[in-house]
Amino acid sequence: MYRFLLTPRWWGINVFAVLAIPFCLFMGSWQLSRFETRVDSHHEQQTQADDARAAASAPLRELLPVSTETSGRQATATGRYDTGHQLLVPDRDLDERKGFYVLTLLRTDGGKALPVVRGWLPGAADASADAAKVPAPPSGEVTVTGALQSSESSTSKGVHSSGGLPQGQVGVISAASLVNLVPYEVYDAWITLREAPAPLTAVPPAAPPNSGLDLKAFQNLGYTGEWFVFAGFVAFMWFRLLRREAEAARDLALGITPEDPDAPKPDAPKPDGPKPDGPDNAPQKRSPAEAA
Incomplete structure (x- = not known):
């Protein structure tokens, strides 16, 4: 009954299923x-x-360049704040509240400047009343300690990369964006202060780039299910074709042939009995002579 499996057609089906x-x-x-x-x-x-958050603070130069091991480490740097180039970073949320970062550049002894996020304020950076609440940075030489962060990119969470910001604002905290605003070199990193001066709120460090379960991870999980479904579908279709072919072979062995849908059907028998009245079956009128 299963000799049909040796036919060329089924050889192709079997090879396809096996592969x-x-x-x-x-x-x-x-x-x-x-x-x-x-x-x-x-x-x-x-x-x-x-481990980085629990580790002791270290000098900035020992933690550069920023990596997944040093991101979030407490870094210390000494220098003077550039009070003439304090910047606001708009559209930054904290605890589901709208606000902005206060960014000040620290001129270090090495010549480069370190971007320092001194804190966060609620409100809009464009509003003069909210911007007036920003405290002035301390003067003179200071030593700051904060969580080390890598430069942001256009795909980082919360960045404002559309451009067209007013003077005194920056959308992306990165050396590439800041070097065009100041006349000196900028470190390819930044820190967020551990303790922010009132009325600022300290900004918690962000997770290192590519350190979370992003969309690609769940895409891999979805593709896993799709491939296993494809394997089950191929096995199901092979079994279904096999069963249908086996049933057809068994019927043929019993002398049962499938009905050909294109074969002419026999005429239906005409019913016996009187024909209904109609124009073709109406009784013929006879002449008086034929009636006699």
């Missing part, structure tokens, strides 16, 4: 391994971030 099912299972397993790798990396980076 497609392992391929789908392999791709699903590979996507699952990619998701697990991202999860492990996320846990490892979280551990590194916790």
